[in-house]
Amino acid sequence: MPDTAMVLPAGSAVASPVRGNRLRRAAESIAIPVGALIVAMILFGVFMASIGKNPLEVYALIYKGGFSSGFAWQNTLQRAAPLILTALCVALPAQAGLVIIGGEGALVLGGLAAAVVGHAAAGAAPLATQIAMALIAMTVGAIWIGFAGALRHYRGVNETISSLLLTYIAIALFNHFVEGPLRDPASLNKPSTEPIGEAVMVGHLPGMDVHWGLAYGLVFCAVCYVLVRYTVFGFALRIVGGNVRAARLAGLRVGWLVLMSCALGGAAAGLAGMVEVAAVHGSANASLIAGYGYAGILVSFIARHNPIAVIPVAMLVGGIGASNGLLQRRLDLPDATVLVLQGIAFMVILAAETLYGRYRIFQPREK
Amino acid sequence: MSSRQPKTSRRDLLKALAAAGVGTALGPGLIGRAFPAEVVVGVIYVGPKDDYGYNQAQAQAAAQIKKMPGVKVVEEEKVPETVDVQKTMASMIEQDGAVLLFPTSFGYFDPHMIKMAEKYPKVRFAHCGGLWKEGLPKNAGSYFGYIDECQYLNGIAAGHTTKSKKLGFIAAKPIPQVLRNINAFTLGAKSVKPDVTTTVIFTGDWAMPVKEAESANSLIDQGVDVMTMHVDSPKVVVETCERRGIYVCGYHANQAALAPRAYLTGAEWNWITPYTEHVKAVMEGRPMNNFLRGGLKEGYVKPSPYGKAVSEGARKNADAVKAKMVKGEFVIFKGPLKDNTGKTVIASGAQEIQTDVALEQMNYLIEGVVGKV
Numbered sequence: 001m002p003d004t005a006m007v008l009p010a011g012s013a014v015a016s017p018v019r020g021n022r023l024r025r026a027a028e029s030i031a032i033p034v035g036a037l038i039v040a041m042i043l044f045g046v047f048m049a050s051i052g053k054n055p056l057e058v059y060a061l062i063y064k065g066g067f068s069s070g071f072a073w074q075n076t077l078q079r080a081a082p083l084i085l086t087a088l089c090v091a092l093p094a095q096a097g098l099v100i101i102g103g104e105g106a107l108v109l110g111g112l113a114a115a116v117v118g119h120a121a122a123g124a125a126p127l128a129t130q131i132a133m134a135l136i137a138m139t140v141g142a143i144w145i146g147f148a149g150a151l152r153h154y155r156g157v158n159e160t161i162s163s164l165l166l167t168y169i170a171i172a173l174f175n176h177f178v179e180g181p182l183r184d185p186a187s188l189n190k191p192s193t194e195p196i197g198e199a200v201m202v203g204h205l206p207g208m209d210v211h212w213g214l215a216y217g218l219v220f221c222a223v224c225y226v227l228v229r230y231t232v233f234g235f236a237l238r239i240v241g242g243n244v245r246a247a248r249l250a251g252l253r254v255g256w257l258v259l260m261s262c263a264l265g266g267a268a269a270g271l272a273g274m275v276e277v278a279a280v281h282g283s284a285n286a287s288l289i290a291g292y293g294y295a296g297i298l299v300s301f302i303a304r305h306n307p308i309a310v311i312p313v314a315m316l317v318g319g320i321g322a323s324n325g326l327l328q329r330r331l332d333l334p335d336a337t338v339l340v341l342q343g344i345a346f347m348v349i350l351a352a353e354t355l356y357g358r359y360r361i362f363q364p365r366e367k
Numbered sequence: 368m369s370s371r372q373p374k375t376s377r378r379d380l381l382k383a384l385a386a387a388g389v390g391t392a393l394g395p396g397l398i399g400r401a402f403p404a405e406v407v408v409g410v411i412y413v414g415p416k417d418d419y420g421y422n423q424a425q426a427q428a429a430a431q432i433k434k435m436p437g438v439k440v441v442e443e444e445k446v447p448e449t450v451d452v453q454k455t456m457a458s459m460i461e462q463d464g465a466v467l468l469f470p471t472s473f474g475y476f477d478p479h480m481i482k483m484a485e486k487y488p489k490v491r492f493a494h495c496g497g498l499w500k501e502g503l504p505k506n507a508g509s510y511f512g513y514i515d516e517c518q519y520l521n522g523i524a525a526g527h528t529t530k531s532k533k534l535g536f537i538a539a540k541p542i543p544q545v546l547r548n549i550n551a552f553t554l555g556a557k558s559v560k561p562d563v564t565t566t567v568i569f570t571g572d573w574a575m576p577v578k579e580a581e582s583a584n585s586l587i588d589q590g591v592d593v594m595t596m597h598v599d600s601p602k603v604v605v606e607t608c609e610r611r612g613i614y615v616c617g618y619h620a621n622q623a624a625l626a627p628r629a630y631l632t633g634a635e636w637n638w639i640t641p642y643t644e645h646v647k648a649v650m651e652g653r654p655m656n657n658f659l660r661g662g663l664k665e666g667y668v669k670p671s672p673y674g675k676a677v678s679e680g681a682r683k684n685a686d687a688v689k690a691k692m693v694k695g696e697f698v699i700f701k702g703p704l705k706d707n708t709g710k711t712v713i714a715s716g717a718q719e720i721q722t723d724v725a726l727e728q729m730n731y732l733i734e735g736v737v738g739k740v
Contacts, residue, residue, distance in 0.1 A: 064462075071461050075454045082449075175571060179540070188728060189496070189542045190473055209457075211450070280450050280478070286572070287448040287474050325455050329441040329463055335415065 021364035028362035033302070036352035040345040047340060053331060065326035066319030078210045080311075080318030084217030085272035086296025087303065087310045088224060089145065092265035093159070094305035095228055096258050097241035098152065102163025103269040104293025105170030106144045108284075110137035110270025111277045112174050115284035116182065118196030118277065129200045134216075134274050141270020142263035144170060149262030153255045159262075171289055178284055192285035202279040213275035217311075220268055224307040227264075237261055269293060298342070302349050317342070405439050406466060406649055408432060409459035411452060412444040413472035413599075414574060420600035420619040421573075425471040425495065427620065428638035432646050441465060448474030456483045460490050467649050469642070471495045480507060491655050493645045495638070496544070498727070499657050508657035510641035512667030513721045515551035516692050517634030518595070519699050520670050520685045521616035522555020524631045525593040526563055527681030528614050529556070534565040535586035535594035537604050539573045541740045543729045545597045548634075550733045551699050552595055552616075557735055559684065566591060567738030573599040583607040593631070605630070614676055621671045632685070633671035640666040662721055663692045706731035707738075 045055030066076045089103035114133040121129040148166055151157040179191040202212045228234035240247045240257050247254055276288050299317055303309035324338040357363070408429075416426040422444065433440040441463045446452050452475050459465040468490065470480050476497030484492045484507035497509040525534050534556055538545045553565040566589065568582040579596070580603045586594060587607075595616040596604045602625060608615035609626035617623070617633025641659045648655055661667035670689065673682055691697040701718035705711050712731050719725050732738055 065458070071457075075458060078450055078454055189544050190477075191540070191542065276449070282478055285474075290447045290449045290451075321451070322454065322458070325443045325446075325458050326462060328443045329409075329459070335443075335445040 024362045024364065028356065028359070029304075031362070032352050032355050033349055036349045037345060039352075040341075040348040043344050043348070044341045047344070053333070058327065058331070061326050061330055062320065062323040065323030066321075072319075072322060074209045075322040076315055076319040077208075077214055078318070079321045080314040081210065081214040081217055082272050082275065082292040083295050083299050083314040083317055084221060084310055085213070085268045085275070086292045087299035087314060088217075088220060088268035088296075088307060089141075089265040089293070090297050090300035091303065091305040091307055091310055092224060092228075092268070093145070093149065093258075093261045094300065095234070095237045095241050096261040097244065098149065098258065098262065099160045100145060100148060100163045100262060100265060101160055101297050102145060102148055102167045102170075102293070103265070103272075103296050104289070104291070105163070105167035106141035106266045106269035107273040107276070107293050108174045108288050109144055109170050109273070110141040111273030111288045112177060112182075112193070112284045113137050113140040113270075114274035115193045115196060115277045118200050119194040119283075121200075122197055126200050129196075130202060130278060133196075133200075133278055134271060137270040137274035137277075138267035139270070141266040141268070141273065143266070145266025145269065146259055146263040149259045153258045167293065174284070174289070175286070178286065182284075184283065187283075187285070190285060192281075192283040195283045196278065198282075200278065201282060202275070211275070211279035213272070213279050216271060216275060217314075220271065221307045221311055224264070224268075228307060233257075233260075269296070298346055302346060304353075405437055406646065407439045407441065407459075407464045408646060409456070409463065409465035409468045410440060410442045411446050411455055411459075411468070411470045411472070411475065412442070413448065413474070414445060416442065416444045418600040419602040419605075419622050419625065420598070422471070422599070424620045424636040425469070425638055428642040429469070431639045432642050435643075435646060437650065438646060446472075448472060448479070450479075452479045453483055456480070456492075457486075460487055465490065467491045467493065467645060469493050469495070469645075473497065476509070491645065491649060493641070493655075503657075505657065506655060508645075508655055508659070510638075510645075510659035510667075512636055512638075513660070513662035514634050514636065514668045515547045515699060516662045516697075516721075517668050517670050518548045518551040518618075519555035520689055521595050521632060521634055522552040522557075523559055523685040523688060524673070524677050524681050525552070525595065525614070525616055526556035526559030527678055527684065528631060528676060529560070529563060529593045531590045531592045532560060532563045533589065533591045534563055535583070535591035536565050536567045536736075536738075537579055537582050537586070537594065537596040537598060538567055538569050539575075539598045540571065541569055543727055546729045546732060546740065547726060548597050548618075549736060549738075550729070550731075553733055553735050554699060555688075558688075559681075563735065565736045565738075567732065567736055569738070570598065576600070576603045579603050580607050584611070587611045587613055595634075617671055623671060623674060627674075628676070630671070630674040631677050632673050635669050635671055637666055637669045660722070663689065664695050700726060705734045707734050707736050709734075 048055045048058050066072055086103040089106060090100055093100040114137040117136045118129060118133045121132060148159050148163040151162045152159040178193055182193045183191050184194045204211050205215060236252050237257050240254055244254060277284055281287055299310060299313050303313040320338050320342060327333045327337055410429040412422040412425060414422045416422055429440050429442060432438055441459055443455050446455050456468055459468060473496045476494050480492050480494050484504040488506055492507040494509045496511050499509040536549050538549060549567055556563045566586060570578040570582060579598055583604045593614045594608055596618055601618050601622055605615050605622040605625045609629040614631050615626055615629050616631050620635055621633060623630040688697060698718045698720055700713060702713040703715040704713040730740060732740060
């Protein structure tokens with residue numbers, strides 16, 4: 001959960017203990033997940049040894065595949081890019097205390113809308129088209145997740161269930177349009193919408209083999225972090241997430257805050273869909289339904305819904321994905337191996353949540 | 368970030384292509400030298416390698432070429448049709464030194480494989496099912512088989528076996544490749560009993576085990592007593608048929624082990640044929656064959672051995688048709704042929720042989736099929 005236990009020491013006019021306390025808190029939020037990760041690696045190592053593989057060799061390959069060279073890093077970053085945006089779809093509503101797991105739906109519908117606009121605007125200036133595609137994708141994603149937020153606020157429907165069910169509806173709608181009214185007749189065995197055209201495609205970051213989706217994700221994260229941490233809006237959001245009754249009592253517009261957090265999250269997932277269309281596929285087709293929305297849920301939970309922490313966690317997951325291939329190719333391990341690693345890592349990290357506030361060394365000192 | 372990362376501009380690409388052209392002109396000796404002693408082949412699957420279906424059929428061929436001297440095979444399974452597969456291809460090339468790749472899922476072709484083929488002009492890319500045409504990179508190509516021939520044979524076995532005259536077909540999506548199989552299966556069955564019907568259920572996607580089991584049960588409840596399918600993993604459908612006491616024809620790979628009683632025969636890929644051709648071309652330094660297609664005659668597909676439930680008459684009938692197909696004398700789609708709305712789709716006297724492009728664009732279900740595209 002977001003850092004709601006932000007206890008300011010009494011009489012914090014004295015500068016130095018406050019700074020010391022901040023450092024302690026920062027150290028705690030780094031030491032606990034890193035410690036958990038080490039425990040997870042030991043557990044996974046035991047598992048590997050039990051099936052007759054050398055754990056050190058496995059870790060050497062994970063390092064080589066995901067983080068050892070420029071090539072490996074670009075592989076990792078490329079895989080992380082979509083996860084950053086879909087993780088925000090979970091992290092932002094979480095500030096207001098909502099558990100939204102429907103990013104996949106916002107992604108596919110955002111991608112579909114972007115593909116339609118991109119094709120319709122054929123001939124216009126590429127940059128203008130790209131901006132229009134991004135805006136429409138974010139709008140569609142915002143409306144989709146905003147709908148789950150509205151159901152929650154006005155009708156008391158559990159937003160976790162409704163956002164998941166909305167994803168099924170989104171994918172059904174997506175398939176209906178891609179295989180029906182919006183299908184490019186030339187796409188015979190792989191039904192797709194009409195291509196947006198090479199000119200409109202978003203290219204790679206300069207000097208890298210990673211598309212612009214990564215930059216969009218980083219900027220989105222930074223903006224969200226500032227929004228949540230340093231604005232009145234973000235403060236109000238966190239109060240709603242901490243205690244809705246207290247927020248109401250304080251006169252906050254709870255409904256508006258809930259809707260806005262959902263809409264912002266949905267916009268991030270919608271933008272991820274636009275990136276998939278504009279940077280990878282060139283049209284909307286079933287390849288968009290790749291599970292990025294669901295992977296984002298894991299990323300956000302591990303990052304404790306902190307928009308900045310989403311970035312390194314997405315890179316970790318992307319890196320494990322990049323190493324997955326090398327493990328399969330070199331050690332003949334099945335694909336499920338990294339799922340075991342991810343599963344162990346996530347369980348241990350989530351279990352380690354309970355350790356926050358338990359170690360005196362990280363606790364604020366009052367003097 | 369990295370200096371080792373090749374940055375291929377269009378100009379570099381043209382240069383490389385020109386160089387490749389010169390290399391080819393200079394003869395195989397020079398090209399042959401360009402490759403290391405060991406040929407590394409990468410195979411990429413969209414699902415698990417042991418799915419009793421589409422991916423297993425590819426993995427079986429990969430396992431066979433692994434045994435060829437001087438060949439090393441690296442494999443990666445469950446790779447989605449996103450930028451992930453581009454990175455997987457690049458990793459196989461950069462980290463493992465692969466010189467020939469088999470990206471086996473349909474969705475890998477465009478844009479992923481095309482992009483990588485442009486980026487790595489010295490590596491060969493052989494794709495399953497795509498439609499390679501002039502203008503696409505010369506180091507890319509596609510292979511595929513006329514599996515409707517085996518589905519026709521499935522239909523003959525089903526036609527002989529059915530008592531209710533109701534057949535079932537569980538299909539993923541109403542796309543040309545799938546429609547062609549449904550129609551071929553029905554034509555085969557109608558050649559035995561002209562009044563049989565095939566009821567089709569489209570599940571909407573390639574791997575939906577729960578929906579496939581539900582569809583199979585629903586068809587059986589409607590009186591269907593022989594079934595076949597076109598989904599990535601026929602496992603649950605085959606198992607459901609075995610359990611519910613009806614008969615089944617397999618697809619992609621041999622599923623007889625899953626249904627010793629119910630399995631009649633099956634339409635199997637025999638991918639070792641195109642795999643061997645591509646690997647040998649690399650080893651001998653021959654230019655790549657960009658477009659490989661074939662049926663029973665060419666050894667791209669094969670029927671599963673008959674199960675116990677297939678009658679003597681059915682075996683004789685199917686074997687006779689198979690012999691004609693092997694000789695290239697049998698045409699599945701010929702007029703007069705009507706679709707199930709009563710419209711004539713192939714006029715009397717006309718016929719569409721396997722290479723006919725009209726078959727690649729099929730958008731109808733023939734008379735006798737219950738279902739809607």
